Amino acid sequence: MGQIDLDFLPLRVINVGANGKRSFDKGDKRRLVEACLRPGVSVASMAIKAGVNANQLRRWIGQHKAEQKVAAGTMDVIESAPAAFVPVVEIHGAGPQAEPGRPIMPGAVSVPGRALQPPGPLPSRLVAQLPNGVTVELQCGGQDVALVKAMIEALGAR
Numbered sequence: 001m002g003q004i005d006l007d008f009l010p011l012r013v014i015n016v017g018a019n020g021k022r023s024f025d026k027g028d029k030r031r032l033v034e035a036c037l038r039p040g041v042s043v044a045s046m047a048i049k050a051g052v053n054a055n056q057l058r059r060w061i062g063q064h065k066a067e068q069k070v071a072a073g074t075m076d077v078i079e080s081a082p083a084a085f086v087p088v089v090e091i092h093g094a095g096p097q098a099e100p101g102r103p104i105m106p107g108a109v110s111v112p113g114r115a116l117q118p119p120g121p122l123p124s125r126l127v128a129q130l131p132n133g134v135t136v137e138l139q140c141g142g143q144d145v146a147l148v149k150a151m152i153e154a155l156g157a158r
Contacts, residue, residue: 004035010051024052032057033064128155 008028015023036046036057043061047054126138126148138151 004038004041006035006049008032009049029060030064033060036061037064126151130155 008031011028011032012025013022014025017023032046032050035041036043043057044054047057050057126140128136128138128151130136136151136155138148140147
């Protein structure tokens with residue numbers, strides 16, 4: 001392991017506010033944080049040498065790492081994920097129906113056709129995997145062409 005150049009320590013105070021808060025030289029602060037990121041370096045001992053609180057130095061290290069992630073473009077952007085909801089389809093004008101315990105989304109699309117829950121066993125199934133990881137499953141019979149069409153159109157509208 002190479003020797004760390006510590007000629008910038010202790011950190012130079014460039015300003016002391018009325019409340020006693022100290023401001024440090026940004027270049028020296030950056031060099032201190034980068035020195036702390038080297039393998040085998042004790043953050044606590046570096047804080048003592050720099051004349052700052054070890055917790056403050058750890059906070060600076062965390063901020064530095066976050067800035068590096070942003071600069072590298074590796075931060076996850078939650079806002080770019082598409083919505084997990086699709087409109088609920090109303091059949092026969094009976095209004096939206098949901099399974100017990102499942103909410104109905106407002107603004108449901110009305111489509112003429114068969115009842116939402118056919119009485120017999122369902123021979124076909126339509127499964128759609130949305131880009132955000134949500135899976136939508138529609139079980140239908142041969143007479144449910146309007147229902148399948150409405151679901152495909154709703155998913156394609158995204």
